[in-house]
Amino acid sequence: MKKKSVELVKRYRFFGIMIAVTLVILAVRPAMGVQVYSLAISSVLEMLGVLPPIFILIGLLDVWVKKETMVKYMGKDSGIIGVLLGFFLGAAAAGPLYGAFPVAGVFLNKGSRLANVFIIVGAWASMKIPLLLFEVAAMGWQFTLIRLVMDVIGVLVIAYSMEKILNDDDERQIYELARKMSQ
Structure with missing residues (x-):
């Protein structure tokens, strides 16, 4: 169990570091921090609009x-x-x-x-x-x-x-x- 949690921390350490950095930006320069988070949310929503159709096509390719x-x-x-x-x-x-x-x-x-x-x-x-x-x-x-x-x-x-x-x-x-x- 401990090995899996260490692997998980290693795998997502960059993501964690970036969250910490953006939280510091949000605290120090709130306007810029809000802009960073709104851009991140926009990018995630864009990916969520693109990836599901791609995954459906991949599934069909895999089966057919x-x-x-x-x-x-x-x-x-x-x-x-x-x-x-x-x-x-x-x-x-x-x-x-x-x-x-x-x-x-x-x-x-x-x-x-x-x-x-x-x-x-x-x-x-x-x-x-x-x-x-x-x-x-x-x-x-x-x-x-x-x-x-x-x-x-x-x-x-x-x-x-x-x-x-x-x-x-x-x-x-x-x-x-x-x-x-x-x-």
């Missing part, structure tokens, strides 16, 4: 897509299909970047290649389709195309570099952590 299918299209031997599917899934995704991580966990649990999961997260962060359309209207086709090509190259370099840098034990730990988080 068989592991064998995921391995075939996103696994180690998926080749260019896995890369293209990763870019499409990331670019077509809705919601902020923090929504990509639970999705990445489901893909890891289903046997997706690590590089393909990195591609999904990278595409989610940098090349969403609605934002590309807005960028074309604001900045023009030439700028958007150059940025998109650079993003594709950057995401590929980062995804494959990360996969190469990680040794087998690191990769095993990532898959194991994703499995534990899904339970």
